[in-house]
Amino acid sequence: xxxxxxxxxxxAAIDPSLSRLKQTQKIMEFNKRVxxxxxxxxxxxxRRNMTWQSVQEDVLARIQNGTWPPGELIPTETELAAEYGCxxxxxxxxxxxxxxxxxxxxxxxxxxxxxxxxNVQAMRFLLRREIESAGKVYGYRMLDxxxxxxxxxxxxxxxxRPEDKLLRTRARFTASNLPYCCEExxxxxxxxxxxxxxxxxxxxxCEWMLxxxxxxxxxMSMGATDxxxxxxxxxxxxxxxDPVLLVERLDWLDNMPISLTRRYFPRGHRFSATL
Numbered sequence: 021x022x023x024x025x026x027x028x029x030x031x032a033a034i035d036p037s038l039s040r041l042k043q044t045q046k047i048m049e050f051n052k053r054v055x056x057x058x059x060x061x062x063x064x065x066x067r068r069n070m071t072w073q074s075v076q077e078d079v080l081a082r083i084q085n086g087t088w089p090p091g092e093l094i095p096t097e098t099e100l101a102a103e104y105g106c107x108x109x110x111x112x113x114x115x116x117x118x119x120x121x122x123x124x125x126x127x128x129x130x131x132x133x134x135x136x137x138x139n140v141q142a143m144r145f146l147l148r149r150e151i152e153s154a155g156k157v158y159g160y161r162m163l164d165x166x167x168x169x170x171x172x173x174x175x176x177x178x179x180x181r182p183e184d185k186l187l188r189t190r191a192r193f194t195a196s197n198l199p200y201c202c203e204e205x206x207x208x209x210x211x212x213x214x215x216x217x218x219x220x221x222x223x224x225x226c227e228w229m230l231x232x233x234x235x236x237x238x239x240m241s242m243g244a245t246d247x248x249x250x251x252x253x254x255x256x257x258x259x260x261x262d263p264v265l266l267v268e269r270l271d272w273l274d275n276m277p278i279s280l281t282r283r284y285f286p287r288g289h290r291f292s293a294t295l
Contacts, residue, residue: 070106073153075114078104083123083134093131094124120223121146122231135231146226151195159194160224163202163251165217167209174206177270178277187215189225192255202255203283211278225279229271233278239270245284252284265289 079094088094097115101108115132118124126132151158167185169175175182187209192202205225209215215228229235242265247253249260256264265285271278 070104070110072110072113072117075100075104075106075111076117079114079118080123088134090134090136093133096131117148117152121148121227146230147193147201147224148227151193151200154195156195156200157197159197159200161192161194162189162217162220163192163255164188164190165220170206174280177280178206178208180208185209187212189220190251190255191220191224193224199256199286201283201285201289202252203281204251205279205281207279208277211273211276226281229279233273235271235273235278237272239272240268242267247284256284256286258286263287 079088079100082088082094094100095103097108097111100111100115104111115124115126119126119132122135124132125135148158148160165187167187169183170178170180170186170188172182174186175184178186180186187207189205189207190203191205193200207215207225212229212233214232215225219228244263245266247256247258247260247262247264252264253260253262256262258264264287267283267285269281269283271281
């Protein structure tokens with residue numbers, strides 16, 4: 021790496037007739053310029069290595085810290101590509117992923133805008149993000165969509181009577197075509213108008229709710245269990261006696277339970293999240 025610094029020369033080249041104070045000031049100025057040049061070179065190096073995932077992470081950070089508040093138009097793809105030093109296609113993929121997750125809204129001839137209620141923290145728990153950040157190809161498939169009465173346990177958690185009906189969905193998620201996890205979700209369909217089977221054939225319930233329901237708190241627990249007979253063992257490609265990691269989450273909007281999700285991960289899964 022070659023760094024060109026305009027300004028004072030190193031201490032050895034400083035005029036000995038200068039006072040000690042002035043020599044010290046010139047040395048400090050020279051060191052400051054060197055550090056600035058090194059910092060600029062490091063920024064250039066980082067931007068040359070920008071992936072669409074790292075662009076997405078930076079955009080998320082700016083939304084979260086208020087640089088781009090809800091409702092504001094963000095810079096164009098061309099402007100962002102120039103800033104990050106990457107291809108426009110890289111920026112496009114990052115922004116499209118955020119739009120599909122309900123963080124951004126994109127309109128032709130208008131631009132890309134931060135949605136009114138971006139749930140950035142929830143975005144960090146998305147399976148899509150977890151899978152793609154590991155360099156894998158995200159896959160999603162809806163397995164079941166039915167309106168039915170829940171068990172007494174589910175009804176109690178959702179603050180409903182057992183005879184009340186909920187929307188129950190089942191889905192499988194893959195990482196580069198290999199089973200990653202499966203989920204069973206109970207949804208208060210009165211609080212989620214527009215969440216149709218046609219919609220869920222294209223996008224997971226989590227991603228849809230992220231863009232449409234301002235979830236503001238959640239209860240989460242996890243533990244080990246057996247896959248058991250039924251859709252879990254089949255979706256994960258394991259035997260009923262194989263151990264799986266169960267992650268249960270209850271999402272709320274104020275004092276109203278919106279959905280209760282049970283996700284099952286095969287043996288060896290390591291749970292992690294960025295807060």
